Amino acid sequence: MADGKRGMSPSDKTALKVIGTVLAVVSLLALFGIRWIGGLIGMGSEGVGWQTAFVSALIVSTVLAVVFAIASGDGLIGELPTVVAAFFLFTAFFTVSIAMIL
Numbered sequence: 001m002a003d004g005k006r007g008m009s010p011s012d013k014t015a016l017k018v019i020g021t022v023l024a025v026v027s028l029l030a031l032f033g034i035r036w037i038g039g040l041i042g043m044g045s046e047g048v049g050w051q052t053a054f055v056s057a058l059i060v061s062t063v064l065a066v067v068f069a070i071a072s073g074d075g076l077i078g079e080l081p082t083v084v085a086a087f088f089l090f091t092a093f094f095t096v097s098i099a100m101i102l
Contacts, residue, residue, distance in 0.1 A: 035100045048102045050095070057094035061087050 008016070048056075065087045072079050 050099050053099035054095045057091050060094050061090040
């Protein structure tokens with residue numbers, strides 16, 4: 001940064017939000033598409049169910065949060081809100097993914 005400013009410009013933040021939203025929508029559509037195609041060709045059974053998927057997602061999310069906390073090193077306390085928010089997002093994502101795909 002030549003002028004010494006820190007952080008992102010507002011246009012970069014907006015672009016990042018748009019890219020994140022598009023990726024989230026594409027991911028959900030891909031998950032629903034996989035489930036729909038699986039139903040068309042008759043793969044698998046009814047799946048593991050929401051309850052089992054939630055328990056599995058809690059385990060995977062906890063492991064990921066611990067790995068991220070260890071990898072963050074010195075910034076652990078400052079990044080705690082981000083880690084907690086990521087934990088809940090991971091839990092929601094993995095619950096839906098496991099319940100739909102497995």
